[in-house]
Amino acid sequence: MKKDIQIPEVSGVEIAVVFEHNDIYNTDDWNVYIINQKDVALDMVVVVCKGFNETKETATMRKKIDLLAANSFAKIEWLQPDLFALDNQFQVTFFADNTLFDKTFTFPKNTIKEEGLRMISSIQKRGLLAK
Numbered sequence: 001m002k003k004d005i006q007i008p009e010v011s012g013v014e015i016a017v018v019f020e021h022n023d024i025y026n027t028d029d030w031n032v033y034i035i036n037q038k039d040v041a042l043d044m045v046v047v048v049c050k051g052f053n054e055t056k057e058t059a060t061m062r063k064k065i066d067l068l069a070a071n072s073f074a075k076i077e078w079l080q081p082d083l084f085a086l087d088n089q090f091q092v093t094f095f096a097d098n099t100l101f102d103k104t105f106t107f108p109k110n111t112i113k114e115e116g117l118r119m120i121s122s123i124q125k126r127g128l129l130a131k
Contacts, residue, residue, distance in 0.1 A: 010103035012038040015047075015090045016120055017079060017112050018127035030079040030112065034068065035122050038096060042068040045094040047076055051086035053109060058083065068094075073123045084112045090130060105130035 014035040022029045032049070036042050045065040051058040063076050079088070088107040093100070107130050117126040 005100075007100055007102050010092070010101045012036070013042070013092060013094070013101075013103065014122075015076075015092065015105040015130040016123065016125075016127045017107060017130075018120070018123070018125045019114060019117055020125055030081060032076040032079050032090070033073050033123060033125075033127070034065070034076055034092065035073045035120070036068045037071060037122055039070050040096050041070050043095040045092065048091040048093075049077065049089065051083045051088045053086050056086060058086065071122075079112075085109055088112070107131070 014037065016033045016035055018031050018033055020029060020031060021027075034045065034047060043066070045068050047063045047065075049061045049063070061077060065074055068074055076090075087109050090105045091102070092105065093102045095101070107128070112128060116128055118128070119125075120127050120129065
């Protein structure tokens with residue numbers, strides 16, 4: 001049965017970690033965003049996040065977005081700097097045009113740094129894109 005399910009390759013969807021100012025708390029925070037660069041909306045988006053290394057693993061976080069409009073983005077979560085020492089993984093599953101898509105994005109440990117920030121044109125924020 002599982003062998004009969006075909007999940008196509010994901011393109012046009014990205015996960016970014018963005019360094020931005022929080023006006024409410026007057027702090028500079030790291031936030032995770034999902035970016036939809038497709039010309040179609042994403043339905044029933046589920047993002048499963050966790051951090052891990054050889055000896056540690058964080059709790060698993062799940063986020064559901066009912067509809068992510070075409071060519072838009074949404075904030076998923078705040079990311080604590082303590083987690084940068086871990087591999088941070090984001091498994092994204094969604095429907096587009098009645099087709100199921102799934103992709104795992106990863107920020108390898110110690111790769112989230114201010115020095116690596118660049119402008120992400122699709123959201124007009126400074127950040128890093130996951131691999």
